[in-house]
Amino acid sequence: MHVAIELTKYLMIILIGTYTYHGYRVVVKKNKAYQEKSYRWMTFCLFMLHFAGYFSIYIQVPSDKLLLLYGGQVVLFILVITLYMNIYPNISRVLLLNMLMLLAIGFIILTRLSIDKLVRQVLISGFSCTIGLFVPAIMERFKKLRNFGWIFGVLGIGILVLVLLVGDERYGATSWLTVLGIRFQPLEFVKISFVFCIAALFDEGTDFKRICAVTVMAAATVLAIVFQRDLGGALIFFVTYVFILYVATAKSLYLMSGLAAGSLAAWMAYRMFDHVKVRVMAWKNPFGYIDNEGYQISQSLFAIGTGGWLGVGLLQGLPTSIPVVDSDFVFSAIAEELGGFFAICIILIYINCFMIIINISLKHWDNFYCLLSFGFAVMFSFQVFLSIGGVIKFIPSTGVTLPFISSGGSSIITSIIMFMIIQGIFHTGKSEKVNKQHIHKVGEPNEE
């Protein structure tokens, strides 16, 4: 049995390595035949890695429930790939595969951490993918949505204020709402409406008066999040806004003053709020405060360090010694059991996603979609940076989830819908191009 555990450990590293390699090859090589070959490799690696992970867990703790869950996930992956590819042939296949790969890694590690949370995670993922299927179609159908920027903005603030008034407190942050017995984090959904609203408003114009008005609205949103004591969330919204503003106006003065204001705010937060001071303290010297404030980050560093480059193997480590390991600190659990190489590949896959989304933004003819995908790219990658940087002690921990991998319903739904909106943009970009070419071809004979 030990042989099998060790071998699957190495196999998983090889598989994710191969997957990552092809993910970048597709971006670099423009040749269709090469790309096709890489897509096949990536799909193969996805299913093999998913299988290897479950195999390794199953031989150690066999149960029928595990088989059922594995089967369910495989069906979900196959359905997503075939349905999406058939309904929207023009979407980015790499992005779709990356999404499934990250989901699969999340499923595997969550199987090992908490089977109950996994069941929830799989169900919510299935639900989100079903909704996601309609997203590109809705975007095509309701193109007028972009005219309601202000409404989205005000709605977002309204939801956040509502949370402040009637929300539940958990892990020291008041950011949970319970409706019909379902507890969720409205902040996650506001992420989408926020980027949508900012992109729509700046698409209409970037005169100084408008910039002031939008800035006030964005500031209100960020403040509402600060009052929820969710500093990671506030930081993500703030950074996203500053960068969209910068790209929409092309004036570096806005970026500079935005970042300066942000630094000032961070310094003030450090001086004013104890829970900020504690985080910075725990970051500077986690082992000095190992019994209290530094406990979580110390355990995280132990996990990563003990795992080393190759990991100790699934179910062989002690990731559960890290508090909230399944959400904010999931990266450490992966690094411990699947290894440093595996963890680096995950970071590379996130960078890959970032490049692809930015690429859409660079190439799209519609300024609104350009801003929208850019905003999502910044929001997505900054969240990844905060989450991973925090658990490896590169930056102070801000308690942010890792998209697609961390357990948490609201986070998963938002990440999937965000990616499907991006796919929708990709789809419209391509189909418009096809239409234009078509018109051109039809027109050709007449000109001759």
Add this chain to the structure above:
Amino acid sequence: MKNKKVIWSVVYIFLGLFVMTLGYFTYYLMFRSKEVVNSTYNLRHDVLSKRVIRGDIISADGIILAETIIDEDGEEIRSYPYNDMYAHVVGRVLRGRTGIEEVENITLLTSDSRSSDALYNDLIGVKNPGNNVVSTLNHKLTKAAYDALGDNRGAVVVIEPSTGKILAMVSKPAYNPNDIEKNWDKLSEDNEDESPLLNRASQGLYPPGSTFKIITTLAYMRENPDYKDYSYKCKGSTEYEGMTIRCSNNRVHGNISLKEAFAQSCNSSFATMGSSIPVDSFRSLCESFYFNKALPARVINNPSRFEMRLGDYSVKEAMQTGIGQGRTLITPLHNAMIAATIANGGIMMKPYVIDRVESSGGRLLKGYVPEEATQVMTLSEVDYLKSLMASVVTDGTAKKLNKLDVKVGGKTGTAQQEGYKSHAWFIGFAPINDPKIAISVIVENKGSGSEYAVPIAEKVLDAYFD
């Protein structure tokens, strides 16, 4: 589109963030993680011990001090061939890791053997042998110190002055780490107040007695550049507001120079000296010698104490402090470091017990190099203190050492204990011109330094130089 260039600049910013994250992660795994995971708070040590057979701890002269053997039932047993001789410095694994077993726990539980066998073992789940730790400890010296201490309570520390290598560190009473489980209740209850679990050598705090006169002399020298002309008329005792400090054995030393006062350990003159030194410069001198802070050593230690400070002392206390009584406390390890610093020309080296780490196949994995802690004295100060310490052996309280072939310098101490017999001290080094070893000996509640500590030092020096 006009903002393409702008988007690219943002791409570079974010790629920069990601590259730095990757860089930090790689740096952590390559250079920092080994030290971090060694923390006793890391609950994963037990996970590692399921994959690796704990490595050996070996003395500098190649003798196994701790090893893991498999008994008839296939159980792993940690075995200490010299029983209680290395109990404190090598330590134990059961009932709370201590000593080298604690400091190098992860090292011992990591296997870096690179052979194909090791890889195969890893695959089929057979445990690989862990890395071995080679200490700086010298078995011959340790045994000599252990035997010389006999049944006394006390400690002996031997340091190589030029490197800071700890060649021997013995504390008594000790316990047998092989029987720790069986005897744990008795040991931890400690009904006889013997503290066998305590490493007296690095954790025991004692009044330094007359060994502190080295520091008093140095402080006096710094305050009085004409110290070579010092003279004092000893009447056998000195008095201040009803407190009398006597010279030992009620001797009257008469007219004496600084050298004679030092060699004869004249309490009257040093008490007077102590009260003449400004307390803040006395204190800062002591703190430059690592009083009031943890020693720069990877050996668990208690900070020595120098309590006098401006606004919190009296003339009486200053007089007592001058002769190493009062509130001043020191560990035997620290006192050995002071002797070693003088031997090493005023440069204090960081003491260490682990020389290198080797794979089970003998491949060098990590070597510890000597490190300077601080320079605390000038060469001329050192030369003068050396001449004083030489006279202690030629004409003073450690005359017994004069019969050795090697020339020794040192200082005895007799730390008085209210209601008990005194603690006997000796610190010193040899050979005086090119010191190879520095030594610190304490015997608890036995009597004078010359009578009880010097003979132990003699046996250890004899073992080294014979």
